Amino acid sequence: MGELTGKVALVTGGGRGIGAAVARRLADAGAAVALTYVQAEDRAREVAERIEAGGGRAAVIRADLTRPQDAAQAVEQTVDELGRLDILVNNAGFLAYGPLAEVSAEELDRVLAVDVRSVFLAAQAAVRHMGDGGRIISIGSCFNGRVPGANFVLQAMAKTALVGLTKGLARELGPRGITATIVDPGPIDTDMNPADGETADFQRSLTALGRYGEADDIAAAVAYLAGPGGRYVTGTALAVDGGYTA
Template identity: 45%
Template sequence: MAAFQDKSVLVLGGSRGIGAAIVRRFAAEGAKVTFTYSGSRGAAEELARETGTAAVATDSADRDAVIATVRGSGPLDILVVNAGIAVFGDALDQDPDAIDRLFRINIHAPYHAAVEAARQMPEGGRIIVIGSVNGDRMPIPGMASYALSKSALQGLARGLARDFGPRGITINVVQPGPVDTDANPADGPMRDLMHSFMAIKRHGRPEEVAGMVAWLAGPEAGFVTGAMHTIDGAFGA
């Protein structure tokens, strides 16, 4: 398989879970992949060795670091922004600094990365941001800041689609539901509650999300932009 042979790909937040699956998918299809990591150096180095990709330490909460990494990657054919965090708990009790950090990682970083990538991106480039079905639906308390951050990505995609469309650059949001990762394991304590909202009563697999990302990055999706692509077993239906 070489659907992305020699394409230049940067994945922000690629050392674990969904991000690692995306790195593996592009690398397996011939792309030249660089990915970032922050707190998972060991996992990042192992993934880089396994896949023949390059790992770069970058704190997505640091706007200037994100911009520098994107700029330093040169002209990108594909940018995937996967880095994100969640802060759960009663909004009245949460640390404002923690919430501001969440917004820097989940909102500011995708925006600045997308804009910086577009400066050098060739005609027909692809920008894909990993959001969440919680941008559409929040069925439980304690996740307002997370839901807000994922809803913001919808406006980002719709707006930048207009800005970048004349150059054939597409920007889309992939919105997973529960996916089996370290952060949300399929056998975790929230499993039964989450599955109760779903038509397909299981966690998704990171590889399934990577498959949707690969389609959006490929030639068949050249007319798809400014859109949300939900992959959630009908969690949000």
């Protein structure tokens, strides 16, 4: 019996990278897991099939969480297929990089929609089904604690907005026994930010450990916050960044 046996988790953007690692880790801990995707259906189904091959339960849901109807539908489908909802992991994100003068209004709206609006909408829909012991965990960024140079204005703004959102959720939902937290990754080797990418050496140089982390490092932190060990942690962020913000 795992620590999360009997629990149900919804992981947004769960088909690849950090989201896929989180979905697998929560399933290994005993949770049934629903994961959303927008485009990469094949990868999301591969994650679900792996969970099911290990004896777990999984659901795959196509949803654009920036739209209220999709956020509500994803939550409702999770409850319909898996029976309940205890853990929401807001993982879906949009990487933005470039000079301030070149940021278009469309890019601004897209980043805020994916990184902030979708988290709000998913949480709003999820808490209708959560009770005591519910967990809302959002994947933030090391930019919440340190902006290393130019061209990160949009990314830093969007991810820092999660701090205020999470603190507000913690205060409002605390009386119901629901926690709200953030996991702030440093440089993590994923499709979006590969360890052999053109800025990888620079990113490594900013960490105390001098290396990239792995998606499983973030998944382990999420599993801790989702499990019994995280029951008294709320309204705060856990940095898993190799010392990036040290």
